[in-house]
Amino acid sequence: MNIAHLCLSCFYYDGFSYQENLLVQQNVKDGHNVQVIASTESIDSNGRITFVQKSSYMGGDGALVNRVPYNKLVPKIIQYKIKSYDQVFTLLKDFAPDIIYFHGISAVELLSIKKFKIQYPNVKLILDCHSDKYNSATNFLSKNILHSIIYRTCYQSILPFVDKVFCISLDTMDFAIDFYGTPEEKVEFFPLGGECLEDEEYFDLRTNIRLDLNISESEIMILQTGKINAKKKAIESILQFKKVNNSNLVYVIAGSLEEDVKTEILKLISSDNRIRYLGWVDSVRLKGLLCASDLYLQPGSQSATMQQSICLRNPIILDNVKSHKPFVDGNGWLINNIEDIYRILDSISENSSVLSEMSKKSYQIAINILDYRKLAKKIYSI
Structure with missing residues (x-):
């Protein structure tokens, strides 16, 4: 056609x-x-x-x-x-x-x-x-x-x-x-969908990017992406992250810092060597980062990357709004206030095994409703 x-x-x-x-x-x-x-x-x-x-x-x-x-x-x-x-x-x-x-x-x-x-x-x-x-x-x-x-x-x-x-x-x-x-x-x-990778490509990307970032498999990589402005609640999230006293947690930000938050976020980053800012990344790099991460964080306004993070097997922390509900079913958390982030991260730092099961559930949700191979078929059937 x-x-x-x-x-x-x-x-x-x-x-x-x-x-x-x-x-x-x-x-x-x-x-x-x-x-x-x-x-x-x-x-x-x-x-x-x-x-x-x-x-x-x-x-x-x-x-x-x-x-x-x-x-x-x-x-x-x-x-x-x-x-x-x-x-x-x-x-x-x-x-x-x-x-x-x-x-x-x-x-x-x-x-x-x-x-x-x-x-x-x-x-x-x-x-x-x-x-x-x-x-x-x-x-x-x-x-x-x-x-x-x-x-x-x-x-x-x-x-x-x-x-x-x-x-x-x-x-x-x-x-x-x-x-x-x-x-x-x-x-x-x-829904906005994503690309679901087979095991070999996924694990290759995960290994290579974590090596590049010098993040070991024993560390927990938390990822926030996109155009970071006040609505993304990155400052609030970083403050909650900093309260968790565990050196195995790494907070990675990939995206552009808007002027309303840039100064404060850069100050927070410089105060904690567990936080890394990568700047704006292209889609190839972003795909690798999503494979490498253990937890995708989006506590503020919605982002198109969230669905792709699920397709690439990320457990998720999302704001508890109506549009997020179809994507959270045993694969993460819907939060009602920013303090929930500290509670979740503190719990994960003590027992990270829960992320492995959530990763599998994210992948299953993606296969069922987010895979563009399946979404495209809806177009052809009209």
Whole structure:
């Protein structure tokens, strides 16, 4: 089949391990002809957003990538918010997709997709929703102008032509139904997934990365990743970690430190030689770190890396929110307050054998609901 992935409401960063990358990779592995139509938004080596030129090239995920510019008729000051683009309809017509997978539900460009679906009614159209009440429509203008009037009007216009709306979490399901007015029968839970490795590759990566980091198998490696800002609660987590008096615990941070926390975190790191900051890492390095770690820590706002950590057999500590509940079943902890981190780490430092069993349970959960080999089949069956 010809499958078009449209990353026009969201980003598409070459060489990373986000859903947009891994789903495209899986479609290619499954033998399909895949094309990505994406905005010019990209990311630099320090994890900062940047913009590239209009272009067409073979991407590292195995699919042809077409970077398209914003619609020139839209004033520059609001182009980034409106999300309307040039050439999308023409590119789709030339590609002749059997399936269009539009990542995100908040974009004026949905109107072009509606026009295409009307002209080519046999094309299957899937939208996915990454928006929820925590990350979208969080202030007056965003809620009452951008989402309520602009985005929702475009979305409601295309909704009769949509075959399925995939939602990445339970909170996004609520948002799609309650805020955007999606019929429940069109909505399906479609979590952010990951790559599940066979034993040989997993243990090879684990051994090599731990050797590189000089972390022995007797030590317990705790990993926190991503864009570290105040919402990630890294400062609070480090303070709880420092209370545990055990030299076998190692706290590794991989990601970018935002300005609101950078000074304080660097000060805390310098005060405890068990804490290591690796800076921003690419997807290959991150994959290795996730294999090497014994416990993935995400006590604050949600991160796309969490699902990949489960796929790579990590026990997890997560904030006790609705969207995390499907991923915790004997493989970690849902915490209600930051002090729980000290209690958990102190217990683990006395008896780390519990992590081995939790690791096995994480892998089983991943195989059942997070493996992109299984998730991709839902696309083909629409």
